[in-house]
Structures are given as structure tokens and as C-alpha cells.
Amino acid sequence: MKFSVDALLFDSDETLVSSLASVSRCWLRWASEHGLTTAEILAVQPHGRPAAAIVADLLPAERVPSALAALQQAEVDDATDGGAVPVPGARELLAALPPDRWAVVTSGTRRVADARLAAAGIEARHLVTVDDITHHKPHPEPFLTAAQRLDVDPARCVAFEDAPAGLQAARAAGMLTVALTTTHDAHALTSAADVVIPDLSPVAAQLTGGGVDVTIAPSVGRPRSPDDRPAS
Known part of the structure; x- marks a missing residue:
């Protein structure tokens, strides 16, 4: 071809x-910290969507900025530690x-x-x-x-x-x-x-x-x- x-x-x-392993680690840890289950995250069809849109679907608006910042920092740290x-x-x-x-x-x-x-x-x-x-x-x-x-x-x-x-x-x-x-x-x-x-x-x-x-x-x-x- x-x-x-x-x-x-x-x-x-x-x-x-x-x-993928890094993403899973970070999201599972984040979900646990915010009282969410894996099923709740999967229900909003997360793959291929921006994190901001996913978090907005899962949490009240007033909690989104701090929760998103924490998730982003976790993803950066994990990547730097060999997660990619x-x-x-x-x-x-x-x-x-x-x-x-x-x-x-x-x-x-x-x-x-x-x-x-x-x-x-x-x-x-x-x-x-x-x-x-x-x-x-x-x-x-x-x-x-x-x-x-x-x-x-x-x-x-x-x-x-x-x-x-x-x-x-x-x-x-x-x-x-x-x-x-x-x-x-x-x-x-x-x-x-x-x-x-x-x-x-x-x-x-x-x-x-x-x-x-x-x-x-x-x-x-x-x-x-x-x-x-x-x-x-």
C-alpha cells in the first residue's frame, strides 16, 4: 500500500x-482521591477527549480547576519518571x-x-x-x-x-x-x-x-x- x-x-x-500504563495509574489515583470509581470515569467515554472535558463531566464546576491541576501535575511527574x-x-x-x-x-x-x-x-x-x-x-x-x-x-x-x-x-x-x-x-x-x-x-x-x-x-x-x- x-x-x-x-x-x-x-x-x-x-x-x-x-x-497507557501512566494514564491508568494517574487516573485511578486521581479517581480514588475524588471519590470516583473506574466505572464512572469510563461512563463519560474518556479516551481521545481532553482531560478538562472529562473532569467537567465528573465533578461540580467549583472543583474542576484544582482537580484538573492536580491530575495534570501527576501526569507530568509520571511521564518524567519513565511513564512514556x-x-x-x-x-x-x-x-x-x-x-x-x-x-x-x-x-x-x-x-x-x-x-x-x-x-x-x-x-x-x-x-x-x-x-x-x-x-x-x-x-x-x-x-x-x-x-x-x-x-x-x-x-x-x-x-x-x-x-x-x-x-x-x-x-x-x-x-x-x-x-x-x-x-x-x-x-x-x-x-x-x-x-x-x-x-x-x-x-x-x-x-x-x-x-x-x-x-x-x-x-x-x-x-x-x-x-x-x-x-x-
């Missing part, structure tokens, strides 16, 4: 950075790309994203976080913002994501979508994904005069080129 694009956009957690490592294939793929051909697009805050990316040994020149936008995923604004910063046509981008909300956001932005099964089963991702892969190890990129050629080893799904996707 091979297609040509101008830029590659990546979610952070469980797409470039494996931080690169997803297989991430560093190798990024090493083949110039800094202005890729960006990170995350629903996390800049502070947490910076900590996790640094812990994983990933340095992103272009990083779009929840602090930079008005509408979060599944709204297309985060991915459209990244394309604008890279000065590329959104239709000439491919987005790598592990969550349905992120895939929906990228699809709404008119981008090719590649789903990683690092947090969800393939059947939960295929409706909004052009390709489904286990991690980034099947992906290779080569810079060309007209952009970036992306090659993906055999996987579930079939990539569509930007030229043959339906008009929106």
Missing part, C-alpha cells in the same frame, strides 16, 4: 507515545521525515504532551494541543490547524490515530486516515479509517520532489488516495 502526501499528522498518546515510551516504529518513521513534513495533534495539554514526547525521545517542531484550539476532536479544527501551520492542503495529509474521535476529526478535515489498534479493536476503528495497522512499524516514508511517499505493509483496510476520496 503506497500513497503520496505532503504531510503526516500524528496523535500523541498510543500513536507516537505509549503512555515510543510506540513501535515511531522514532524510525519520524527520523525519515523533515521537521516541517509532520506534526503532532493531541487532545492533551501542551504541558503533558511535552513531557510525554520528551520522555519518549521525540522532538516535534509542530505541536497542536487542546490549548491551541476552540473545538476539540471529533471536530476537524485540530487537524486543520496543523495543516495550516505546515502550510499544506488538508487533502494532502495523512493522519495517524488510535481513537474513533480522532479518526472522525481527521476524516472531517478531508484527510486520509490510518488507525492504530493500540487502544481499540479494529472493528471499532474501520468506519473512519482508510487503513488499520497494529502500530507504526509497518509504515515507511520517503521524501520525494512532490511530497512524501508513504508505504504501509499489508494490513486491514485499503488506503484511498486524496484524488479518489468522495467530495464533502
